Amino acid sequence: MSIGGGITLAAGVFALIAAVLFHGFPKPQKWPKSIPWPAPWFTLVLVIGGTIGVLSGGIGAWLNRTITSVVSWASDSFVASWTGVGLAAIIGGLILVFLIKRIAKKEYDTTTLGLGAALPIFGVAIPGAIGSAVALCLSAIAGGVGSAVAAAFGVG
Helix, strand or coil: CCHHHHHHHHHHHHHHHHHHHHHHCCCCCCCCCCCCCCCHHHHHHHHHHHHHHHHHHHHHHHHHHHHHHHHHHHHHHCCCCCHHHHHHHHHHHHHHHHHHHHHHCCCCCHHHHHHHHHHHHHHHCCCHHHHHHHHHHHHHHHHHHHHHHHHHCCCC
16 A cells, blocks of 8 residues: 555545544534534535545455455356346445435435545446446545545655
8 A cells, every 4th residue: 555545545534534534523612602613514524435445445445355256156156247236236226326415405414424525435336347347436535535545645
């Protein structure tokens, strides 16, 4: 893993930790009024970005390879080859629909955060070339953010 990949992974972990802190704890009473407490949608962005950061740190590619090999074994044995892609796409699509519905209703609770975390995971879980393309896109997004953070701190 390169230093940019390590920074991306670390940024993902820190984003998830920040999301847990912002969601799990109320605004402190002595919080300065000049500094706004993050809005609930910002916590959702932290969860999605943190999950993408963790997945792009090598875990996403491993997850895609593992699921692809399991689906290949299953398709050779008893399941049609398109079942894995279809199942992951249907679950991912349902997650996306429910997430958009909850965002439209401004329901930013633990369920919404869970849906936000599951969305990139099911994108990477699509077996085969489609899942690899999704993983590559997510890694490119997270890698770009990681490189920008590294450049901001003068690393890399």
